[in-house]
Amino acid sequence: MKIAIVGGGPGGLYFAALMKQLDPSHDITVWERNAPDDTFGFGVVFSDETLGGIENADPEFADAMARRFARWTDIDIHYRGRSHTIGGQGFAAMSRKDLLRLLQERCRELGVSVRYSTLAPAVDDLRASYDLVVGADGLNSQVRAARGDVFRPSLDRRHNRYMWLGTDRVFEAFQFFIRQTEWGTMQVHGYPYSESGSTFIVEMHEDVWRRAGFDDTEETEFPPGASDERAVERLRHLFAEELAGHQVFANNSKWLGFTTVRNERWHHDNLVLVGDAAHTAHFSIGSGTKLAMEDSLALAACLHEHPDIEGALTAYEEERRPVVESTQRAAQASLEWFENIGMYVHQEPTQFCFNLLTRSRRITYDNLRTRDREFADRVDAGFAASQGIDEVAPAMFQPFRLGELELKNRVIVSPMDMYSAVDGVPGDFHLVHLGSKAMGGAGLVMTEMVCVSPDARITPGCTGLWTEKQRDSWARVVSFVHDRSTARIGLQLGHSGRKGSTRLMWEGMDDPLPDGNWETVGPSPLPYGPESAVPREVTRADMDRITADFVAAARRGAEAGFDLLELHCAHGYLLSSFLSPVANHRTDEYGGSLHNRLRFPLEVFDAVRAAWPAERPMIVRISATDWVPDGNTEHDAVGIARAFVAHGANAIDVSSGQVTKDENPAYGRSYQTPFADRIRHEVTAATGTAVIAVGAIASYDDVNSILLAGRADLCALARTHLYDPHWTLHAAAEQEYRGAASEWPVQYRAGSRKPPTSRTDAVRPRLSLLRSDDSDPQNVHLRWTPPREPVTVT
Secondary structure, eight states: OEEEEEOOSHHHHHHHHHHHHHOTTOEEEEEESSOTTOOOOSEEEEOHHHHHHHHHHOHHHHHHHHTTOEEEOOEEEEETTEEEEEOOOOEEEEEHHHHHHHHHHHHHHHTOEEEETOOOOOHHHHHHHOSEEEEOOOTTOHHHHHTHHHHOEEEEEEEEEEEEEEESOOOSSEEEEEEEETTEEEEEEEEEOSSSOEEEEEEEEHHHHHHTTGGGGTTOOOOTTOOOHHHHHHHHHHTHHHHTTOOEEOSSOOOEEEEEEEESOSEETTEEEOGGGTOOOOGGGOOHHHHHHHHHHHHHHHHHHOSSHHHHHHHHHHHHHHHHHHHHHHHHHHHHHHHTGGGTTTSOHHHHHHHHHTTTSSSOHHHHHHHOHHHHHHHHHHHHHHTTOSSOOOGGGSOEEETTEEESSSEEEOOOOOOOOBTTBOOHHHHHHHHHHHHTTOSEEEEEEEESSGGGOSSTTOOBOSSHHHHHHHHHHHHHHHHHOSOEEEEEEEOOGGGOSBOOHHHHTTOBOSSSOOOOEESSSOOSSTTSOOOEEOOHHHHHHHHHHHHHHHHHHHHHTOSEEEEEEOTTSHHHHHHOTTTOOOOSTTSSSHHHHTHHHHHHHHHHHHHSOTTSOEEEEEESOOSSTTSOOHHHHHHHHHHHHHTTOSEEEEEOOOSOTTOOOOOOTTTTHHHHHHHIIIIITTTTOEEEEESSOOSHHHHHHHHHTTSOSEEEESHHHHHOTTHHHHHHHHTTOOSGGGOOOGGGGGGOSOOOOOOOOOOOOGGGGGSOTTOSHHHHOOOOOOOSSOOOOO
């Protein structure tokens, strides 16, 4: 093959070296606009997984890298004047300059032609002259820009400013310096990369950056390779304590704003993107060079394994895209955490450290316990102490007081519509469904959305509370939960609004009924989706009637014995649609500003709160974002939550979306938790109001991690409980917890131990019996100690 590579960074050079080794007859040319010694940046960090792939593909190059690695396992977090160390993480770093020199040397040995200080020819000319053209030209890729119509990139510029620097202070481990200044929170990410230097990245929110006056060079055009020396000098003085008498060095160092790059496609005909040209992931998870080299390895392997270019490039993208998107989700969570770091500086140090370490959701409580048991014990003890609880137990099994209601643990069975009622009356199905979940160990079991009138239903199979017959049937369910379990049961009340009069879910979710449908209403005559019915705009008389329906249903719910009431103001139903500018285009006092859009939902809340027994808690579920450009955002959610808290809500249940068919959610594990986190820290922390996290929380490890980091007070899980009605009890067994928070029904206690699985009679090595996995501190806390004789690169 005749191969053109645009970009002589690690990704481009590594790909060239791999292809030459696979077939020396390949004719490979690399264009690099910079000189070979023009290396920007300081250190690069690799994971064990990446290093394993490199070692397998090119043992000689891997060995050369290994001889230059700085290795360590500790993370030091400097916060509130103290240093906190967490071990067992595992890092390998090296100088970016050394890495490039090794790759340059490897390419020379293999016969790759590298044209330095040379701009590549036009992309179309390369495509016409070469069998394969690889765009490895980084964030500002000209290859990507030349065919933007094909790759369809999206560039998300983030809110923090940062600067890459180096220092001759050789850190012993990864360093996070959290500095409170008169302008706000600043942080340093530091790590060693050789026997003589460390990377030193200074980062802060753009608002802090401006208040500190660092924006005075914002309009300055620096020459290529030049640094913002004025800012560098200020940082030398500002972080003199962290530098401890050592120097800080600049190398093309200027203020940057991180841009997350995503592309709809990574290849077209004989053109393909790798590394930052295809995707970026925030430096706080150390992934840029790692991802680029992994791309190159996968691309080379696919080209070697497939007989044609199109098949190889398709296989490359199919292999790498899921891995990269997963990394980008973690990186997005990490960068957003650092953008909002000011929310967390009030946290107790151990919780703050745990919060920082678990920010990307890739590291969890169980991960940390495996790596550093002593730190995990401190986290558990600190959480129990913060709750005023003597017993140290898994966070999910700590009790919680919601208003005057005592919950035995912090697990909630989230509301799930079952579409199985007749004329709004819950039957045996609902008794078994909710009864089994209550016997499964959760602290609180929620009903599905119970509709306040016949025309408030989503489907003909929805339950209601507009008749005494419905009330009495619900009372049967409530009595079973109270008599047969130690769980509490909550009632969710709602009105379908413009999403009503539709088929049962399994007959066509959100599809209108073919006949016999009832009139739907909404804040404005705007349909939910293109196939949905156009709702009638509610009048003042409609509002009065609907409010009265909510009040009557709440009174029946109290008579049925429910322990808690949740007002459904989420998912695009009537009250939610009033809150959203996507669904509410009214021009009267109930539309326009957020204050006006809140008016009717708050009127309903106040009326229901007055009718609901004062000693029983009342909570609200909201959609924190509409997932569309012109809809509500997390910032609006803060205002919505603040309003309901001011009106007496005991908790805010934080969901998202389902307000419009046009939504584009950023799905992922625990993807809605950041919204709960923001509301908890910006709204409810000072009031004692609880926050409930919900949405793709899939494991007890996720639950514990969310609670321990202070992102929520309670966790609601839905599909998890459909998969396993006894999920909470099984989580207790898995964690070897026994106590009142996970008490098994007497009839089931014989099954309260996890059943044995396959076993082996193999004898463990004798020496391994002499110590536990983490009792050797050298395994947990490895610090970087440079060799006495520096390793030089020839």
